[in-house]
Amino acid sequence: MKAYYTYLGKKIGWYLITLIIAVFLNFLLPRLIPGNPVATMVASMSAGMTDANAVKKIYDAYMSMFGLDKPLWQQFFVYIGNIFQGNMGLSFYQFPRPVADIIGSSIHWTLMLQIPAILVGWFLGNCLGAITAYRKGVFDRVFFPFFLFMSAIPAFGLAIVNVHFLANKLHLFPGSLGYRFDLIQNWGNPEFLLSVLNHYRLPFLTMVLVVIGGQSLGMREMSIYELNADYVKYSRFMGIKDSKIVGYVFRNAMLPQITGLALSLGTMVGGNLITEIVFSYPGLGTTMFTAIRTQDFPLISGCTLIITITVLIANFVVDIICGIIDPRVKAAAHEEG
Template identity: 65%
Template sequence: MKSYRRYMTSKMVWYILTFVVALFLNFLLPRLIPGNPVSTIVSKITSGMADTNSIKRVYETFEKEFGLNKPIWEQFLIYVSNLLHGNMGTSFGQYPRKVTDILASSIMWTIGLQLPAIIVSWILGNVLGVLAAYIKKGFDKVLFPVFLFISCIPSFGFAIVLVWLFAVVLKIAPASGGYAFDMIPSPTISFFLSVVQHYQLPFWSIVLVGIGGQSLGMREMSIYELNADYVKYCRLLGLKDSKIVRYVFRNAVLPQITGLALSLGTMVGGALITEIVFSYPGLGSVMFNAIAAQDFPLISGCTLLITTGVLIANFVIDIIYGLIDPRIKVAQQE
């Protein structure tokens, strides 16, 4: 037990250090984007104004409001202080909306799209990979190459193909949006059905592209494990194939669990291209618009969510690995 606590303590220290470094980069990198967001805002507000002094006062007001008139180190300290109080700042591009309000209104759309899609593609991909490695036949000769080919297609390209086929040609699915444009979000059956209808194409575009990559990794790991010495030894002992497959699956799935954790950790930003193609009202679209508008607080808010999600997911996986992987248990005892 002491060795496990020591293992987890060392992991926790590394994750904390990683988060601190990521927090600094999360603040700094958006500010390295060329251009001046305040000038963009002021140019929109003062369009048609001829008084340069008034324009200058407006500029200085916004610069002070956003804290951009302070040294970069002081801006960082203010940023960290605000984060500790749950304040991510005010959006430049959607002033005066708070970043937290913008993220809260869009993150559930992304999670609702990404979470089921990632899990479904992970399950189907791993099952296909095991079947392709163990049973082979049609699984390895037909289904596996098909999904592998689909996974090689860029996500935006495959999304466009789905839009063209099902929305333009067959006209059985809407081409864009999270719900009908003439509807207002409300807890009604008609709104729910509209959301489900608009959900289909983005969902399956993520699932079908993801299956190939998952199945490829699982197939390779399964083939490797099937040729391992312990499998040969189990066969010499006369163990049933079903029991051997369980051993193989348990070892082969460990890297896949890591991949699943990373996918879940990055799901808040992983559907960027899909959301743009389908005009889906999720976090990916928000981040894309924030980058285009040089909206530093909103960019930092999006990337902070992604960073935190990845670190938490990896930390949870490290905890699980320490409990279920015998190789880590042995290493802890050495």
Template identity: 60%
Template sequence: MLFPVALFINSIPFFTLAIIMLYVFALTLKWFPLSGGYDFQMVPQLSFDFIMSVIRHHTLPFLSIVLVTIGGQAIGMREMSIYELNSDYVLYSKLLGIRDGRIARYVFRNAMLPQITGLALSIGTMVGGSLICEIVFSYPGIGTWLFTAIRQLDYPLISGCTLLIAVAVLLANFTIDVIYGFIDPRIKAAQMEEQ
């Protein structure tokens, strides 16, 4: 059941899912606001009401980008799990009489490693897709600022936005490297040998 849903969501472009979510959840059901980064009558401040308003306005743009990415990750995870289930160590473990639950844990951990790498690499794609989603939701995000700076030839703002995006991608890759050490004991052992 999850695979067809993930395949369907992965094949939808960011902006199409954004328009569908805007129509269903903001216009029809009125669960979320239609546009903006926070309620227009509010003044930006560090208060609970303002933070909740920012979260409500951020939810639909965030979900429209992340759901498409997660759909692709789910498809890749399924393919890698099938590949790992046909590996020799799985057959050997079954012959030794190890429980299926324990084997599934090892299969999941080994199948997850390429997906984590793919997730780190897809952050650039998410930033690229965010511009169109920000336009659909009239959300004042970094993509909108970068697009406005390019149109107005504002080179310091272009440099600042590019720097923020580069730092975000570098931090994501650093975080993925740290997570690798927790997931794969072989990498953790290699890190210990280097010290």
């Protein structure tokens, strides 16, 4: 057990180093984008003003407010201090709205879409993958090419195809937005909820199909490997019931699928953001796309910080799960210790 805690401590150390580097890049990279967003914002606000000195004073005031008049290294330490206080700054594009408020109003759309899609796709993909490995024959020959195709096509590519054919051509689903454009967001309004569910169907279907493709292929390959393992042949030779053998086979095959689920749940915030942009879905993907397009440094940094933290947490959780349920990790940790 001591060796395992040593292994876990090393992992925590590496994750902290990774987080520090990621936070630094998270601060620096948006500021390397060409252009001055404050100048753009002031130009829009001072349209029609003829007094150049007044415009200059407005520009200087906003540069000071956002801290952009300081050297880059000072800006970085201010940024770190604000993060520890839970302050992500004010948005340039939606000034004076706080970045935390913008992310808070969009991230629940992403979670509402992607958590159910990942869980449903994971469950169906693993069931179908296990069945194709066990049944083989016609069932495998029909579903395997489908799984292969769905795992190869990117989520945003399938989203574009679905919007074109299912929404624009066949008019089976709404093709964009999270609800009707003539409605005001009000979760207590039944008409609004029905509109949300109606617009929810196509993005949900798209993401479920993508998840099914990758999960079913992984489960199929792992199940085939386990079904051909020596312990399965020996168990059958000993006369053990096939149903009991299959139970052990699929339990062993599920190990990498469980870690894959943890990673999928952690990376869902960043993994399918382009898909949200295709559907103009009001989630974190559309918010981040708008931030990049308008050079909104604080909002870009806030979005990428959330993505970075969720990915690191997901990987750390996977390491913990593997250490608990996989004896090979414990053995490796004991040898290192």
